Amino acid sequence: MREGSAGFRVPLTRVTISPGDRLAAFLIEVTRDRMGIIRDITDVLRDLGLNLHNISAYAEGGRGAIYLVVNVSGKPESIVSDIRNKFSSIDGIGRILYQVSEKDGLLIDTLNFPLMRYDDRIFTLTKEAWKTLTSDLTAILGSEAYHAIIYRIGYEMGKGFAENYVDIARRAGIEEPMDVIRYVMSGMLAASGWGRSSLEIGENSLRIKIEENLEAEASPKSNEPSCYFTKGVITGALTRILRSPVEVRETRCKAAGDEYCEFIVRY
Numbered sequence: 001m002r003e004g005s006a007g008f009r010v011p012l013t014r015v016t017i018s019p020g021d022r023l024a025a026f027l028i029e030v031t032r033d034r035m036g037i038i039r040d041i042t043d044v045l046r047d048l049g050l051n052l053h054n055i056s057a058y059a060e061g062g063r064g065a066i067y068l069v070v071n072v073s074g075k076p077e078s079i080v081s082d083i084r085n086k087f088s089s090i091d092g093i094g095r096i097l098y099q100v101s102e103k104d105g106l107l108i109d110t111l112n113f114p115l116m117r118y119d120d121r122i123f124t125l126t127k128e129a130w131k132t133l134t135s136d137l138t139a140i141l142g143s144e145a146y147h148a149i150i151y152r153i154g155y156e157m158g159k160g161f162a163e164n165y166v167d168i169a170r171r172a173g174i175e176e177p178m179d180v181i182r183y184v185m186s187g188m189l190a191a192s193g194w195g196r197s198s199l200e201i202g203e204n205s206l207r208i209k210i211e212e213n214l215e216a217e218a219s220p221k222s223n224e225p226s227c228y229f230t231k232g233v234i235t236g237a238l239t240r241i242l243r244s245p246v247e248v249r250e251t252r253c254k255a256a257g258d259e260y261c262e263f264i265v266r267y
Contacts, residue, residue: 014067014109016053021073022100023053023107024080028087029094030057030064037092038066044086045070048079060171069107072100117192120164124193131218147228154232161188161233162240177241181206185237194230195261206265208234213261216254225253227261234263242267 016023030037038057045052055068072079084096101107114121138146165188169180182199186208189197195213199206215227227250235248244267252262 014054014056014069014112016069016107016109017105018053018071019105021071022075022104023069024072024083024101025067025069025099025107025109025111026083026087027097027111028066028068029096030059030066030092031094032092033059033062033064034092037090040090041066041068041087044083044090048075048082048086050075050079050083067109067112073104118164118168127214127218130214134218135220147226151228151232154229155236155239156232158233158236158238159240160236161185162237164188165237166241177243180241181238185241194233204267206238206263206267208263208265210261210263211259213254216261219255221257222253222255224256225250225261226255227253230261231263234265238265238267 016025028041038055042052042055051071053069053071055066057066058064070083080098080100084098087093087096097111099107099109099111115123134146134150137150141149162185165180165184168188169175169184172184174180174183178201182201186197186199189195189210193214195210197208197210199208210230213227213230215230219226231248231250235246238246238248246265246267249264250261251264252258252260254261
């Protein structure tokens with residue numbers, strides 16, 4: 001169960017803007033996850049009179065990482081070393097990396113490079129970049145060839161995505177293929193920025209509804225369903241997860257004037 005799109009969110013690319021301020025970022029290794037570790041970190045900052053701009057944390061299997069940005073304006077040059085030393089004394093904390101803003105007021109996170117989703121390296125692509133890429137390919141190749149190629153690319157990527165979905169499911173104790181689809185694949189479409197999906201399971205069939213589908217929103221208006229890449233991703237992913245061929249048909253499409261995209265899967 002989840003709510004719809006929020007009007008607020010945490011940016012994927014961590015950029016901290018605070019005009020005129022000297023900023024410092026810390027990437028902290030957590031070697032033993034325990035209750036109170038974030039409180040201990042914020043206590044250090046409070047005792048040093050520092051303002052916390054943002055903080056994010058991740059842990060799995062008792063280990064993880066914490067990323068935070070603090071305002072160190074007006075503090076001596078030694079403040080970064082002081083922070084590191086005090087963080088190092090906290091139980092459960094291992095290595096500590098840091099980054100100081102090269103230009104006051106702006107800090108762009110490079111500590112978390114490369115950008116990872118579990119064990120897969122990823123990069124970001126804007127909707128406008130996707131729109132330009134696909135429109136140029138259509139102009140060069142023609143619609144029919146473009147649709148065939150982009151579907152095939154989606155199919156192969158979908159198989160790769162599915163390996164990631166299965167691994168995430170395994171780590172969460174999920175084994176049944178349909179549960180991988182229900183609990184992992186559906187959510188990952190939104191987590192990857194592609195669209196918010198919902199799933200209806202029938203007898204040897206699935207109905208996948210995708211709202212705010214990036215491909216449809218970046219595509220020119222069409223008289224018929226035209227999300228060939230998304231169709232390919234779904235086909236490839238489900239073929240891998242179910243270990244058998246599937247037939248996917250797009251029955252509704254936002255690019256064709258519908259409120260959302262809908263895919264019917266037979267297996």
